[in-house]
Amino acid sequence: MKNHIDLLGHDVPVDVAASVLIGLSAHIVLNRFELWPKQLFTVYWASVAIYTRHLVAEQGQSLASAIVRTLGLSYIVIATLLVSVTAHRLLFHRLRRFPGPLSCKLTKWTTVSTDLNGLRSRFVDQQHKKYGDIVRTGPRELSINDPSVISAIGGGNSPCQKGPWYVGIHGGKGGRSHSLHSTVNKEDHAARRRIWDAGFSQKALKSYESEIHTKTQQLIEELSSRARKGQVLNIDDWCLFFGYDLMGAVGFGTSFDMLSKGVIDKNVEILETxxxxxxxxxxxxxxxxxxxxxxxxxxxxxxxxxxxxxKRIESGTKEDYPDVFAFLLDEDKQSGWKHTWEELVSDAMLMALAGAETSSTVLGLCLFTLSQHPDVLQKLRDELDDVFGKGVPCDDFDDLNKKCPYLNAVINETMRMYPPIASGLQKETPASGLQVQVQGKQIVIPPHTVVHTPTMTMHRDPRYFSPEPNAYRPERWLDHHKNEERFEIKAFNPFSFGPTGCIGKTLAYMEIRLALANLVQTFDVKPTKEFNAKEFEDGLLDIFTTKRSKKMPVTLELRQQK
Incomplete structure (x- = not known):
């Protein structure tokens, strides 16, 4: 049997040439079928074992030399695969015509440190400023800065589906253990969403009002007690306590008791870490x-x-104990879908994480922005005094929503400046590709392209919000058609959009309005001399939700004591 072949005038061992061919073939296979680590591990070591056995049994080599030879050939396969992938992604890939950093065109691994440091939204914003409205942020990923693309990829009639990011957050658990958020299949998601919708209907939201009142009152009482003692508090921590205690109670009938204890619960600490x-x-x-x-x-x-x-299931039904979890135990009448136990656990985790994190972050950032803008704080207090009266609790949800436009402007402007999900969420185009309008130009996005819209970048783009897109101006939300140069409401996307958008948006507004109104009417929140606003702002990290890595130490003064 011939052991060498002539290749471009060089005498090359057959198994070396075969290794190069296998590497090229592997690229073709992996380009069509994305294998996961367990599968790759199995294929790799099975191939090594089979060829090692061949060298020992058929060619009479010793086991040690056969292993060394096989591993050497496997490195040639891997090197050929990497060279082939690199050449393809730079020269022949379907996204090669879109601009972006060279490193991002090659691999997503180059942004690992960016993600670990919570800087993804800032990184993407910098690339848009450098390359324009369409940036290639991964080998098969585009970031597009245009509000019309939000509905094109996420609207009810969009042919796109959730991208691979959602597979990652599922954690590789497999089977029917996804949360609603990580469910990719559209039919499955629609069935589950109908079950969830019942838990966020107007009737259901009405039933949660007493719990929101109770937790808000508890927050005020705990802070009042500490204010009388002159304690210095990290106010954003207390917003976190409030968010988790409330979401635990409304979500699945369990309070983390952080408001009463004044310290973070160990289970919440695990989530935060x-x-x-x-x-x-x-x-x-x-x-x-x-x-x-x-x-x-x-x-x-x-x-x-x-x-x-x-324990929650043992306590009774939604008639006995109204919370979101009770509704998740029901069956979707249209499809017959009923949640598995593993799905219920994943959904409860979703409620604790996404529900508590986003609302507590917005509440904390509202207090931060108001502390830096006393004129805005005074206008807000004047409005609340007019609607509810001086010294009267702000306790009517309808009045807070419909009669307090400046309160809502404060909340929306805070989310515009500091969106709770700063990077936006990704979608994947169908096999037919997708046509979109980007700044008036028709663009064809190739098939199976991961697309996302950069929320933070859009929120501060002068083409969508002017004047002063980087300034905190709640007034831009009032009579904006008359007073603003630019006000593109479609660019405002703090809760995502469409059928996969945040289902708890209305509940989040309810709790933020009630808590914020009562906090500003009850306390003067004064940051300590050591507090640095710029460091606090720079410490806002993008780790799916916005994390406050720097604390906001404050002293509280009860306003009625003045």
């Missing part, structure tokens, strides 16, 4: 499968949540 890894794992989805085999504190949280939910 794990959040830092979500962006990394989700942008490299196959890592989620590997993470499942590593020590993972989230498993402890899941054990605790299983126990809590079992």
């Amino acid at each position: 794990s959040m830092a890894h979500i962006m990394v794992v989700s942008n490299l989805p196959y890592l989620s499968e590997l993470v499942r085999y590593l020590p993972n504190p989230m498993k402890d949280f899941e054990v605790w949540l299983n126990m809590v939910l079992k």
Whole structure:
């Protein structure tokens, strides 16, 4: 049997030439079928074992030399694969005509440190300023800065589906264990969304009002007690306590009791710590499968949540105990879908994480912006005095919504400046591709392209919000058609959009309005001399939700004591 062949005038061993061919073939296969780590690991070591056995049995080599030879050939396969992938992504890829950083065109691995440091939204914003409205932010990923694209990729009639990011946040658990948020299949998501919708109907929201009142009153009482003692408090921590205690109670009938204890619950601490890894794992989805085999504190949280939910089921139905979880136990009448236990646990985790994090972040940032803009704070107090009266609790949800336009302007302007989900969420184009309008030009996005719209970048683009897009001006939300140069409401997207948008948006507004109105009417919130507003702002990190890495130490003064 011939062991060498002539290749371009060089005598090359057959198995070396075959390794190069296998590497090129592997690129073709992997381009069509994306294998995950367990599958790659199995294929790789099975191939090594088979060829090692061949060298020992058929060619009489020793086991040691056969292993060395096989591993050497496997490195040639891998090197050929990497060279082929690099050449394809730079020269022949369907997205090659779109501008972007060279590193992003090659791999998503180059942004791992960016994601770990919570800087993705800032990084993407910088690339848009450099390359324009369409930027290639990954080998098959585009970021598009145009409000019309939000509905094109996320609207009810959009042919796009959720991108691979959602596979990553699922954590590689497999089977029917997805949360509503990580469910990619459109029919499955629609069935689950109908079940969830019942838990956020007007009737259901009405039933949650007493719990929102109770937690808001508890927040005021706990802070009042500490104000009388002259304590210095990290006010954003108390917003976090409020958000989780309320979402635990409204979501699945369990309070974390952080308001009463004044310290973060260990299970919430696990969630907060794990959040830092979500962006990394989700942008490299196959890592989620590997993470499942590593020590993972989230498993402890899941054990605790299983126990809590079992107790919740024992406590009764939604007639006995109105919360969102009670509605999730129902069946979708249209499709017959009924949640598995694993899906219920994932949904409860979603409520704790997405529900509490976003609302507590917005509430904390509202207090921050008001502390930096006393004129805005005074206008807000004047409005609340007019609607409710001086010294009277702001306790009517309808009045807060319909009669307090400046309150709503303060909240919306805070979310415009500091969106709770700063990077936006991704979608994937169908096999037929997608036509979109970008600044009036027709653009064809190739098939199976991951697309996202950069929320933070849009919110501060002068083409959508002018004048002073980087200034905090709640007035832009009042009579904007008369007073603003630019006000593009379609560019305002803090809660995502369409059928997969945030289902708890109305509930979030309810709790933020009530808590913020009563906080500003009850207290003068004064940051300490050591507090640095710029450092606080620079410390806002994008780790799926916006995390406040710098604390906001304040003293509180009860206004009625003046």
